[in-house]
Amino acid sequence: MLKLSKERSEPDQNDPAYLISYAHHLERQARQLETEKQMVESERLRLQREVNNLKVELERLRSPPLFMGYIVEVLDNKSAVVRSTTGPNLVVSISRQVDINELKPDTRVALNQRTFSIVNILPPTQDPMVQKMELIEKPTEKYTDVGGLEAQIQELKETVELPLLKPELFEKIGIDPPKGVLLHGAPGTGKTLLAKAVAHETHAAFIRLIGSELVQKFIGEGARLVREIFEFARENSPSILFIDELDAIGSRRLDLATSGDREVQRTLMQLLSELDGFNPRGDVKVVAATNRIDILDPAMLRPGRFDRIIEIPMPNAESRLDIFKIHSSGMNLKGDVDFDYLIQMTDGTSGADIKNICTESGMFAIRSNRDHVINDDFTDAIKKISGEKETTAASITGFI
Ligand SMILES: Nc1ncnc2c1ncn2[C@@H]1O[C@H](COP(=O)(O)OP(=O)(O)O)[C@@H](O)[C@H]1O
Ligand SMILES: [Mg+2]
Numbered sequence: 001m002l003k004l005s006k007e008r009s010e011p012d013q014n015d016p017a018y019l020i021s022y023a024h025h026l027e028r029q030a031r032q033l034e035t036e037k038q039m040v041e042s043e044r045l046r047l048q049r050e051v052n053n054l055k056v057e058l059e060r061l062r063s064p065p066l067f068m069g070y071i072v073e074v075l076d077n078k079s080a081v082v083r084s085t086t087g088p089n090l091v092v093s094i095s096r097q098v099d100i101n102e103l104k105p106d107t108r109v110a111l112n113q114r115t116f117s118i119v120n121i122l123p124p125t126q127d128p129m130v131q132k133m134e135l136i137e138k139p140t141e142k143y144t145d146v147g148g149l150e151a152q153i154q155e156l157k158e159t160v161e162l163p164l165l166k167p168e169l170f171e172k173i174g175i176d177p178p179k180g181v182l183l184h185g186a187p188g189t190g191k192t193l194l195a196k197a198v199a200h201e202t203h204a205a206f207i208r209l210i211g212s213e214l215v216q217k218f219i220g221e222g223a224r225l226v227r228e229i230f231e232f233a234r235e236n237s238p239s240i241l242f243i244d245e246l247d248a249i250g251s252r253r254l255d256l257a258t259s260g261d262r263e264v265q266r267t268l269m270q271l272l273s274e275l276d277g278f279n280p281r282g283d284v285k286v287v288a289a290t291n292r293i294d295i296l297d298p299a300m301l302r303p304g305r306f307d308r309i310i311e312i313p314m315p316n317a318e319s320r321l322d323i324f325k326i327h328s329s330g331m332n333l334k335g336d337v338d339f340d341y342l343i344q345m346t347d348g349t350s351g352a353d354i355k356n357i358c359t360e361s362g363m364f365a366i367r368s369n370r371d372h373v374i375n376d377d378f379t380d381a382i383k384k385i386s387g388e389k390e391t392t393a394a395s396i397t398g399f400i
Helices: 004-008 016-060 128-133 151-165 167-173 192-202 209-216 222-235 259-276 317-328 339-345 349-369 375-390 392-398
Strands: 067-075 079-084 089-093 108-111 119-122 178-183 204-211 239-244 286-292 308-311
Touching: 004 151, 067 222, 079 108, 089 308, 151 167, 151 178, 151 192, 151 286, 151 308, 178 192, 192 204, 192 239, 204 209, 204 222, 209 222, 209 259, 222 239, 222 286, 317 339, 317 349, 349 375
Parallel strands: 178 286, 178 308, 204 239, 239 286
Antiparallel strands: 067 079, 067 108, 079 089, 108 119
């Protein structure tokens, strides 16, 4: 008994059985430590990777922004001419990471800020063809949808419609037809409507370019787009190129402080040069519209650019009656609607306002659970719309 207990508490170091089991024990421990080591090692690798990622991210965040530019010409496999969006054309070197075969004229590229070398190829903003196709519209407006403006319609017929429909007339007489017209007048007087109506009546392709969109949507590409649009108009002729909100690109600028201003300026220069190089005998006509002829760059108004400058006035009483009739013709009117009185009440309102009044009077009828519109609806609508015009703030909260 005594011997046994002694053996248990203090094993015989020379006992082979004990040594074997001890060796097994140590082996297990070694294996366990090995696994632990592997785990720690893999954890170390993971952390190392994370450190690397964070370093890259940090590098990326610290790196200066890249400039954007367009390839003008690839000179050899080390250098190219680029048009930077901030200014002049530059001869720059091409980074070795860039696949030179993908560099074509007008490819968008990223430029290093200090050296301007090409470091990356950027995807095009959108397929340029799709961009242009979106500009083609098929207006349904007719001359009969325009209230008043008889003299202006007549002038448009002579300057836009006739040269497109009967070019031989001008040839026979031996004069150049006008290249383009500029419509100007207060907002909502029907300039866009008129341009659409001309396009509809001549069955010409109607390409509508909106000045403010050109500036906002196609940043850095305005000048190129203008050039391409004129080309596109020629390809799709007979066509009418309508430049709406011309003031957004064509206004006079006193100082060109920001690169945005310079960019707009370049777009304007391109537009002027397109207008100058334009063949008046071709079957593309330019119609432009602006609410602010007073702020247009005088260069825009120089002869040879827009041959006719047509003022679109606010509607007089007779025209307002016309416009009321046009916009209420599809409405279900009951009882006597006193148009003479409505005209008196709407002195100084535009065609667009009158259209709003007609829509709003329909809303008053709906609110009164009627399926027809009565005179009072019109007078209520006039009060509402003229109230809104006086306090713009009210128009935000007070509308429906
Ligand atoms: N003379 C008019 N005759 C009929 N409707 C008009 C007239 N003027 C404006 N409108 C209506 O107002 C809407 C907006 O006019 P719009 O042609 O866009 O004005 P502008 O381009 O001069 O700012 C038109 O779609 C049309 O419904
Ligand atoms: Mg308009």
